[in-house]
Amino acid sequence: MQENLSRFDTLKLATQYWHGDETTTKLIVVLFILALIIFFIAGFYMQKRMRERNLKRYFVTFAKEKELTDEEIKILWDYSHKMERDPILVLEFKAPFEKVIDIYIKENPNADENIIKDMRRKLDFEVLSPHVPLVTTKDIEIFQNGRMIFANNKSINVALYDKDEKFMYWVAIDNDVPADVHPGEYVKIVFIRNEDGIYTIEVPIAEILRDNGKTLIKLPHTFDLHRVQRRESPRVKVNKPAKMIIEETPIDVTIIDISTGGAKICTNDKNDVLKKIKYGEEAILEFKLDNRFYSLKAKVLEIDRRPKSTCLRFLFDGVPEDIKDELLEFVQKEQLKLAHIKRKQ
Template identity: 50%
Template structure:
């Protein structure tokens, strides 16, 4: 009798333990199943989102006449750099960073693809009022000073490609200049700033008896603003009032303000009016123009007269400019700079 009871308790204990282990396995499998389900759902949603973004990116790129190969290239390297692909299509700086990575990873890359993309996206021409993104933006035949071991040499940007710059030396090559040496390149970009670049010499070439220094491109450039105030190009009609003291006569001239900053302006006139030839350095002339729907009357202190083939221009600084008008000019310049930053070729 006692034996039967013992067997019954033993069987009940085994059943309980077996049922507990089964329950534990079921719970663990359920948790794993939920994790797999939610992970798969998350990855699927992420894939759908990326696919949707890619389709939008693709449509936008096709509108800009990029080829499937170019679209694939920009998308892949934008992803690799962690850049927003749409920003790469819209702005020059991220575009140049992305294609630079492509060049680094592909030594035999076809540079024509990059040039074609740059042209299609409108990044081929950089406004003179927008800072350089990299040395690739330096215009051909830019004059510069090359400094090596405290000695300076005159040079001109003779040629460039997607990887290198080629600087033609006007002076005789120094005997101690060799590949691998660091050189400092300093140049003034008109309407912008003074740039300083430090790069190694890749090669020293001889082109028809002329010495050419080959250096790699770089994004690292020091920029020193030449002007106290940034300026932009304009096409603003302007009246210029000039009082000739000898004749005691007031003249009114109609011209066009071709650039402006809070510090001054440049005004050009059709033809070469004789009266302008009487303007002298430091003369004070009155001007009138409309800016942001506000009529502005101000004085310009003459700094320079510039004579071109078919017209004359004057350049000067604003005198007695009120704080309110100065602020309006700042607003106008900033507005125009934003437009230029997103300028695209038709």
């Protein structure tokens, strides 16, 4: 008899010596198959539960490091799952965080907004670089000027007067809201962020308010922002080794792109200094371009922390005009090289 018989071969062999009736034999086979199915389903379920438990343990540990309270951790965990979002990404990136918070606010109209503000502060989602694109209208800065266009094509100058987690309040600068404008009507707002781009949003009017002689147009928040990028200087992708000196600590980095105005760098270094970097912090970038050495002062404009790397966008600070000319010459040369390669392809 062959060794290492499969379960089904063993069952088949056993049934050959079974003296019961045919119905009983079939019942045993069916029960055996059901037992196997239950075994595999239970195993799959247990594995899933273990993965979920490990993920939650890691999530809670990570959230505690960010000093989130138990209530805040529960909110982010529960609503991440409700939206089928990776809960770790909600702690690391602003966009998924804001979308989870949006669902939380909609399902809990009386939610404490101070808790949400506290979470933003702890996760470093409160202060935005002027170079980082907006994720939601909640990120628009107070006093941002714009132009509001109504359905009848009339337009007025407005500025963001106030905002909360549900609505934004734009003040009509000259109190000249057309008389035939009513709640429910869609309006378009166009505004410019000088270091970023031109934005357009379109939302319905929730209410028109009068406050101490001011006319306020109350609008709901939205994630639907149309952006046209503005860029004063050309930028080119590179892969150049460099050194970043921040808080007197030198860190090996790679320049990912560069322009006359700044550069983006990435590093796999795990130095604790990288965990503490804040927007606006000063650093020195040292690198070579065409065998010419540069040591330039720079300020942090954007921070992108990932599990295995950290990327920073810098604005060069106080660069002399002759150095800017050299950087521009390098960028243009690289752009010509890329154009030549594309033509050959």
